[in-house]
Amino acid sequence: FGEHFSRWISQLPDWVHVDLDGELQTLTASAVSGSVRLEAQEVDRDWFDLRVVVDVQETFLTPEEIQILLKARGALTRLEGKGWRRLRFDVSEAEDQQMARIGLNPADLDDAPQRLHVLQLADPAAERFLPAEQVALVRRRAEELQARVTPDVPAGISAPLRPYQVEGFHFLAYLSANRFGGILADDMGLGKTLQTLSWILWLRGRSPEEAGRPSLVVCPKSVMENWRSEAAKFAPALRVRVMSSGESVFENVGAADLHVMNYAHLRLLGDRLTEVRWLAVILDEGQFIKNPDSQSAVAARGLPADHRLVLTGTPIENRLMDLWSLMAFAMPGMLPSRGRFGRLYNAQRDPLARRRLSARVRPFLLRRTKGQVARDLPEKIEETILCELEGEQKLLYNAEFKRGQQLLLNLKTQKQLAKEQFQFLSSLLRLRQICCSPKLVNPATPEQGAKLEGLLELLESLLEEGHKVLVFSQFVSMLELIRSALEEQGLSPYYLTGETEDRGTLVDRFQADPNPGVFLISLRAGGFGLNLTSASYVVLFDPWWNPAVEAQAIDRTHRIGQQSTVVAYRFLIKGSVEEKMRELQRSKSSLAEQVLGEEKFSQSLTLEDLRFLYS
Template sequence: MSETFLAVNAVSLRAFLDAIPKAARTEGQKLLRGGGAEIVESDPNGKRFRIAIVAPASLSWVLSDDDKLGWTVDCGCPAVPRCAHAFAAAKTLLAEHSHATVQSLSSQTASGDAGTPAGLEGVVSTALGRALAKSERDFIREIVGMYRDSKGGLEVSTMELRRLGFKNSSFFDYKVRLAPFAIKTELEFWQCLAFKASQEKLAMPAFMRGVSDLTEVRRKHERWHAAAKTREWRTKLANLAQPPPIAQALGFTAVCFRIRLVSSGAWLEWRKGNAEDFEPIRRQELDAFIDAFARGAVTMSEASAHIWIPFLHHYQITKNWELLYGNTADLGLLGRLIRNPLLDSLLVNEAGLEIRRSSAPLVWRLVPPAAAEDDYELLLSSSVPGAAPVPPILRVFPGEPALYLTDRGLYEGPARASAELDVSKPNHIPRRALESGEGIAFLRKLGLPIPEHLTAAVQVVPVHIRIHCRLAPLFVGSQSENCLVTMTAHSDDHQVAEVWTGASWSPLVQSDWGPELSDEEDGGIRAYDRSLMDRAPQLMQELLAPFEFNQRAFVLRVKRGFAEMFFEWLESLPREIEVVLEGDLASLKAPTVSAKVRLEVSEVSLDWFDLRVVLDASDTRLTPAEMKLLLNSRGRFVRLEGKGWRRLSIDLSDEDNASLARLGLAEAGFSAEPQRLHVLQLAENSARRFLPETTVQALQVRAHEVKARVTPALPDGLQAALRPYQLEGYHFLAYLSENRFGGILADDMGLGKTLQTLAWLLWLRASANAKSGGVIKPTLVVCPKSVMENWRSEAVKFASGLRVRLWSQSEVERIAAHAGDADIHVINYTHLRTMHTTLTPIEWLAAILDEGQYIKNPDSQTAQAARSLRAEQRLVLTGTPIENRLLDLWSLMAFAMPGLLGSRAQFAKLYDAAGDSLARRRLSARVRPFLLRRTKSQVATDLPSRTEEELLCELEGEQKTLYRAELKRAQQMLLRIKTQKQLAQEHFHFLASLIRLRQICCSPRLVNPKSKEEGAKLEALLDQLEPLMQEGHKVLVFSQFVEMLELIRAEVKRREWHHFILTGATEERGDLVARFQAHEGAAIFLISLKAGGFGLNLTAASYVVLFDPWWNPAVENQAIDRTHRIGQVNNVIAYRLLIKGSVEEKMRVLQKQKSQLAEDVLGEERFAKSLSLEDLQFLFAET
């Protein structure tokens, strides 16, 4: 049948196919994919074919090639011949034609038929039924050249692929592999190349499609990959069927090591598996064992591991598997091993007997001569009087102390004084040699007493050390300098004269010191005390300067920081050492320049002053410019022309420092540049210590005027009477606006910050209207989602003339287009973070951050977005401006008053330095004009009382079992932690364990949903709620675990108590709060601590239950303040439910301990410190 298909007019068939519309082509493709098509009838002349579709339904059509009409289909479609059926039929026939053509041409190529054009060029020409164009011939010749150059066509380069036009290829390798099998013809090479292109979704030239039947190539690839996978699995299966691992076969899945020490060295021995005896390790077994150890196929005891691991590291570097005393590296390893006390029982001698460590160290002993002509004997012996002689010493292991190895044991002993001394037998020293100056010095070095008969004759001569320092240019004419340091030793009798060269003492020229004397000349024995010389190496090592022989000195480059470093080294030298400093170096020992402080102020703009530090120096020779340099150096050395290195010391008493702190100043911040301060910061009585009395009085008068100057009347449109402290807050906000300041209103929760702000906004808009003539910018309020509705309700209640719009997540992107539609736009912090690019271009009259602690992390996206807002006035409202650390306040001020507290680094240095008792006082002074904080106890004396009570519960049953198990697990984790650094690495696991313990305290069902127990706290809560519900009270119940609230809710519903619930997922919070406030009778409000712990006004309740404690008491106080606030008429009672003896009770102890911090900027600094190792040990301890 292939001849029939070859007779088809492929050119006209392709034209027919290309004319079919896209929609019909798509449907035709679906027909082909659905069931496939085949040609069931054909005309030998290639003019008429019946094509059948098997699925989804049995269909068939006749495709005919009429000499006049061209190609037609008899499917009966209205769109025929441009229909899906026509596409499917033509596509099927064309594929058969192409396949037949390729088969025919392949056979012709293989047989070398002389009537057929040779090679790929002829194959393509025949398939097309026409001669090739020049560009087509060039393309094919490029392919043929690639085939020939590649010697088989398995790989081609990416450069060659680009020449073919495959420019968008994803082939990244330099060489691209086309096939894993041999390519035998040019045509097959092209088909492999076309197959690769199809895999990479690359288009091939249209004229090559007729010879691009990929069926056979694809089949070859599939067969090859299937065979490769079979080979791979046969290899895997063969490996799995192998005999036991070599470690098991050789018997060392479990081993024990020991060390055999002999006269020449040592080697490792092992005991494998259940063997009774140790045996030497053979080299070939050692390599196999190393491989098994690397794969984790062996086990060993801890003591054996202390032998094996160091030995393995040593072997991998040196390849020495026998350790010889003569090899320095081997000796070092042995020294480390035998010093390990865990290995005491694993050291044996040549006979295999254990080498025991002696408790009595060895000491040098001097035996005087028995007769005048005899020698002294010097030998090592036991420090125990009357002990047996020391066995022959095989080896000395250097160290401190040295270890002496004998055939029977190990002894600690003195460091080996010299290789000249024999440690294995007595050393015979001639009498005249020992009874000399050198002999006496030798005895002193060994710590041995001088023989009694020589005591009177010995004259101890001290050896002095002199360090000489001078400056020298790097080379002639250079402005850079070196410091040259020499260390020499000399005795008073000029017999010792040496210089330290960094490695040893070397003699100086004798004529420099005097004539040489002998002991006989003065009738005595001179012993030179060289103890100071022994300290030379360490002293000069600390200088970190190399010894240069051409300079005959230690050389140190003079650069930035040299003076401080060199002065510190000089101060560390013993007083017995003489130091000579030449030139400018001598100034390093001169007294510091002391100075007293005065302040000068000058007004630079309305209410703003430049403050300058003026110093009255003790050294009157210093010029003002030099004093400025010293002041700016902040206590560091400054090199002054002709006066050497000088540094400044400012005379300040404790009272002076305290007074400066109240002004917001510190010695660490002094500089010659002026500091800009507001009159309210300078009008302190403490300024009298540094400023003239008349200046202080003038500043205080001005400060009073500033406060009195901005006291506007309450604005029209305010529908509320302000309390005195609220009026003060309103005036404070007006004062900020008049001075174009930003600020923080930090009143306690419940004191009416929103009301004060609304009054200020009414006044601010009226002022803006008077200045601009009617064009007033809107105000942006950013607050938590739960507080948004509160702004609308408060505005309706107290300032109904203000138009307030609350923005939802789906609408907020349109805020810029509708900025003028409202006076106050209220968004939440999520909007601020996600829509900051939309908000930043808008110009606001005021930007207000309610619950501003949301930006306490200055690196957060929320804080960065807040700082990018464009507003004439910036205000932060918060009851807790410092929740965890002083940096919280820096972040808030970076929004409200950028630059006021300097950079973060400056802030940390001036206000947050550890151990600086005045830092918080300085910070308080610095922020005083821009921050107002009042507590309830200070201003709201008419509020009802607030009582807090702790209710302790006992764990029982399953809850107790779960708690004990989790606590035990945490204790085991904690045993592995020894340092704060280790704790930091495991911090997450401990926090997770703490959360689980707290969840168990709440209810066992939080960690085990299948538990049937309610838990002690849930029972106690229900017992507490029952009488309150009967008496008609409203109760707030807070928990940080939403799952716990759901468990409580189920019990409340079962008892048919009216209740409300608020979590992070709650929508329409304002409506929910309003319904609770308006509800008649008893009700319970279940609230997630994080979602509803702030910003809500719930004065209808007078009872609060904190179901589980939180680390930060400020958060708990905020929760209680939801009801203990202005508008509350009943006494408020708050209950804390705690499990006795658990982490909950200990959390309360930590809260109280950590809240006893000193008074700071705002009163009490909140619970701030991360849990330390000691804290965790306390929390996880048994009770």
Template sequence: MAPVPALLEPLNLRFTNYEEGLALRITRKFPELFAAWLKTIPPHISVHLDGDLASFATPDVAGTVKLDATEAGIDWFDLRVVLDVNDATLTPAEIKLLLNAKGKYVRLEGKGWRRLQFNLSDEENERLARLGLSTRELSAEPQRLHALQLADDAAKKFLPEQQVEQIQRRAGELKTRVAPDLPGGVTAQLRPYQLEGFHFLAYLASNHFGGILADDMGLGKTLQTLAWLLWLREASPTSDKSSQPSSPEAPALVVCPKSVMDNWHAEAARFTPGLRVKIWPPSELQTFRDRLSEADLHVLNYTQLRSLGESLASVQWRAVILDEGQYIKNPSSQTAQVARVLRADHRLVLSGTPIENRLMDLWSLMAFAMPGVLGSRAHFGRLYDAKGDPFARRRLSSRVRPFLLRRTKSQVAKDLPDRIEEDLFCEIEGDQQILYRAELKRAQQLLLRVKTQKELAAHQLHFLTSLLRLRQICCHPQLVNPDLRVPGAKTEALLEQLEPLMEEGNKVLVFSQFVELLGLLRPLLEERNWPLFYLAGDTENRGELVRQFQATEGPAIFLISLKAGGFGLNLTAASYVVLFDPWWNPAVEMQAIDRTHRIGQVNKVIAYRLLIKNSIEEKIRALQKQKKALAEDVLGEERFSQSLTLDDLHFLFAD
């Protein structure tokens, strides 16, 4: 039998004259130490516990996880993960203290030391994760979920039976399968996955959801959105669920990078000519608010969004679309803050990279598209970005699944042609535009003095020089004057195109006929720490560069001179090609694209041509199509450009 003094030794009791007995200083470690000590007392020894110490003889507080759903508007519920405890004497504040202690003892006034013990099975954790929830949310802020999400079988275990029936009935009334016919005004034949995307957008609108279309770059997010906007105008799925729905004539708003504004106009003219689209130059912005009726779709860039913020917020838009939505990935930025206060019946984000560097990127996009669905920023960080939590990503995926659609190139490969070519337009402005207009005016004045084909032959060198200088100015002003420190519109457009492609892990070939331009691009790309390869006419280790590019894991960019890289290269690791400047002979462009689109290529190839709108480049592109038969029989640029007639030059040098 152990003597009593020996049993007391683990407590490290000390004799005090004040108490005239043994005493122990109470520290944070005391409850666990004392509880563990009690378990070592042999059964035949009785320990009398006075006051608060008596609480150590009572069972731990046990709890059961439940969901408390409160209606928060039509079809929406504010949901709390709550704990139903087996001790009715505990107040909500005391239960919260016990929760925050995470299984440790808490001294409650008048109730001694208590601790809370509850464990969820793996199945129960999985059920909560399917709902996008976690016991991390116990005692936290309510989370807003839609009836569609709560109708999942995973919610049955945690909700009262009567409420389960109510929610499932409500969810059954919703339009979960929306498959309207494509509007007659859409002139394109949508591929199967694009039609699915259009139906997804219609589903969002019919249920008054916002959402994210996150297809890979090059899969036609713009076309799907334009078809949806035309359907919105014709079908008017207005919103009895919106507190202030727009009028039937309300326009839509697209906010996008400056470099793709013209692309929206061009795509709409091509695929949905019935939609009136207006791009706003800086000089007209002061009249913006008074001229909304002039278009069905207004296109602004993100700089304009910030400058017009206050006036935009007073408009009730039919729809607001943020193209390249990663521009609002920083939720504290002015751009994101202005975007969130816009009023619209329908909200949509387009982004091939909804998560670029961190999960908070997605929170910011959803805070615009579906405010409140992912909770506050702080809550989002705790619940979905918690390190070491195996269910965190599963919860996030479950929460956003009804509102986000993403398809990669590999997933829809069977619906894609082997090669996709797309013209991307941007506009020059400022000093670059002044330089271009001055050169164009000189060529026009010379052309006025030329009346016959014979006179044209005498001045042919002058005209070819003017054509070359205009094309160089379009590419970058420093190609005609190295001392100019003027930003190039196409350089900015290229960087904006490459950003998401690099984030997605793609390999890209960038071709230009101007070696000097590649030299300007090289340091800009190196600043961004993107893996970079360079090939021009004087490059000696061509084979080794190709081998390294092909073998590189992850994203990479290959800058290639069109003449140096047009033949003899096999670069099938790349699935994107950018033609920075148009070549007179389209056959030469095809040879460039064929560096990657050849035997051994397992991916679909997407090629972009960067063109300056209303410039010599746009007219060269048109002339390529007109003279395609001639181009196929001509070798080299010189002979093709020399074949230009007087009528061709009038066309090329026209305003």
């Protein structure tokens, strides 16, 4: 009643006079003014409960009544025999800014304690509100922390780390040295996997006990193979096991140093994963647990591990509430309860909400954008994302592959091959289409295919980071499938094929659009003559016989006027004709120079090449 009445009477025009009797008069009285002090009580090693102490000038209020007003968080409250009262903190703008630096909001202070880490209280801004003896205690505890942890990159890492990647590895080592969990939130393409592999090797090298314990990576299905390939490339001594459907992680768990599973496995196995005490648990693409009530989030929080790490490219500024779930996994109890978190960090109500939240998570989160580390980056980064066939897509591929092998058995000479070239080109085309999506050869199938699922996951991450992305495919029908899938998610991608008219206007719109977006482009129609420098990410959805054509596609954005490092992703099906095409490109440079497209492919393809493709 008090709040509604107070709001109503404040909106009356000046010429309306209202007489109030008794306690109703207090509804228009000035708020009780109070100054703020804080008291910190150490409740665990490096953790403090912060309580609010309010000093008020009004001597007619008892300490109990002050606590009642404090609990009301600024709302009108009826006090027995003293009418309606509300508490207003006497906080200057400078003090508000100082409180924001330690993650507090005066408008939401109440009698409930807030748990803060010593690194948060060690900010000089906290000294203004804490007693001197407690400031001294906080300083001692902060000095005891290992703030500078700078170990050498493990000898087992076979590639040099860029300077910012060394800093990232040191950040992860600092987390572990202080018993923290945390979040590595670098932009896509900056090498979070390499930094994490370096950290895992460092953890395993600290003691024989740790060297004997396995670690677990949970990631989207589309990047499971990427973990295996990146480990083989950068940490070859690390034994990696990628879990497949129907396989049990508990069979010979000690036979691998790093187990990789997807979020569906995590949901299905649930509590059974708690039977293993993991050295480290890493959630790759951590936004998959952004809903704290989801099965994945609940299962992840229950995993027993000495060290916890979230990898994500999504900055905290975009979705304040989602961060709660990530931190509930990485650092349980570091943030307040979910309901309280929503009140404390309401960006619409509090313009300093992001700053307050950043202050709370700063010691546990590291984020670098491409722009921030540009001096350490090459102009162009190319990465391969390997996907694995499953279900109907795998059955279709195997059937067509066996048909091609049967044709090959009857060939003995190059002359025979020339007569059967159309058959083989048709078979190779179908294999490549199946790799893109089973819908290209069987439109009735409900399966999207491994690569399309992986692309949608990648685009979600890139768009959340605020980036623009070019997606190239040689199959217009595949671009249609991608466009339909994006439209089902409420997105409106740009679209360019050989049938597109007024290409210049379309390109200008994409270039001028300030929002993140996706441009779907036919490799033949858009591989040259376009300037698309507003995008800095490129996806080659399917391989082309001639690598020069792929390079031209990447160069649509990697050209004069580009201010950012360009990251190009190639999607390939593991162990398929696509992967062998890439090997053929590298091993037969003369073929790459001669073959300009499928129409000339048969002129350069040898019987030996064909046997390799169908091996």
